[in-house]
Amino acid sequence: MNIGEAARGSGLSAKMIRHYEAEGLITPRRLGNGYRDYAEADLAVLRFIRHARALAFPLEDVRRLLALWRDRGRASADVRRIALDHVAALEAKAEAMQAMAHSLRHLAKHCHGDARPDCPILDELEKLP
Amino acid sequence: MNIGEAARGSGLSAKMIRHYEAEGLITPRRLGNGYRDYAEADLAVLRFIRHARALAFPLEDVRRLLALWRDRGRASADVRRIALDHVAALEAKAEAMQAMAHSLRHLAKHCHGDARPDCPILDELEKLP
DNA sequence: ATGGGGCTTCCCATAATGGGAAGGTCAAGC
DNA sequence: GCTTGACCTTCCCATTATGGGAAGCCCCAT
Incomplete structure (x- = not known):
């Protein structure tokens, strides 16, 4: 899934998805042509980010929440x-x-x-x- | 009165006073050595700005409020x-x-x-x- | 093969504030 | 007169989250 689809599927703008990547919140696979390639799991992460931002969590908090979310032993x-x-x-x-x-x-x-x-x-x- | 005194007298930082000048809210006299020179009237303007900012008026609003304040026919x-x-x-x-x-x-x-x-x-x- | 739409990176802007560097100035003390 | 310390100047950078836009590459359908 390329970034446009990921944007439509997550409710975020492509611009912001790239920004979250630059901030280290998500790291999609890259195709041979340089395009980002998002898996379903990535889409779940993007939705998580959107929900957290909708509650005005700053990105630093989102980063920590994501880490806890992924940590089964949290x-x-x-x-x-x-x-x-x-x-x-x-x-x-x-x-x-x-x-x-x-x-x-x-x-x-x-x-x-x-x-x-x-x-x-x-x-x-x-x-x- | 130089910018340090104006800062102490107005409760603003010298940094912000220069910024408000760059934004066109205040234009102090300049001395021969390039130093800014604030009159009592300038101090009143700076205090006005501080009070307005304390109420979270954005600078654009402060600009308009200052214009009205100076306008006796407002x-x-x-x-x-x-x-x-x-x-x-x-x-x-x-x-x-x-x-x-x-x-x-x-x-x-x-x-x-x-x-x-x-x-x-x-x-x-x-x-x- | 050409055109349109999508993708890439990079730069810029927003609002208000602060940090800090490099360099000029002034006043006090010797 | 010279040094020193405090003060001033301008300029650049960073912050937070978001968007605009340019230049250039890529892919697919006609």
Whole structure:
């Protein structure tokens, strides 16, 4: 299966499949003409990567998760730790963003939002410290 | 005031101050020796940028907010729209992240997290579609 | 054999930030 | 006057994940 089929079969772009290969996440066979050749097992790896990326795991985590996935003797505790660390990172970022959103919404609520120039949003950005 | 003082006075790094200049957000005077020379008004601009960045406004938004800030004839509605669009973007991202965090937390809850290999997290990543 | 579509590699761009090198400048102390 | 250390300048590179695009090779169908 060449890279175009692998892309359609995995839901990833050919561009990203090559990138994941450059990052060492997958190493397809090469045909005599230089074309990449993907087996069904490779397709499963690509889908795994897509699912992991859909959950926003950084590639470094994906690399470790793939290693554990392939390791029949893995401890589920290792997988769990990676996942929970990632959850903590996600929640921290999400909360930071929502805090910013709340502040701004509050400021915007007190902004007339008309043709007049005075605006508490700008007042806040202008503040001293 | 040279860039080091401006950095200490604004809470930004000298590196970023130069970057904001390259992006056209601020253009300090230059001394004969090539050194940048910041006036008090420049310092206010730098602080404005820091506050806006602390609320995660992208530099493009900061550029527009700065223009409005300087424009005595601005309409507060313009400021408000920029802010509320940004709030919407922040909330969308935050919600997406929290949805991922929730999924993963749910999966992790059903993972033994011990020495055994079976793990619903990997099962999920391995799933077909 | 020719054309179209697919494949290859390589370079570039994104957004915001930092690290670091090579070299010029200034001020203090001797 | 000279050295030293702190500061300044520009330029290049790296980060993360993704995509755009060029130049050139390959394969298959007409």
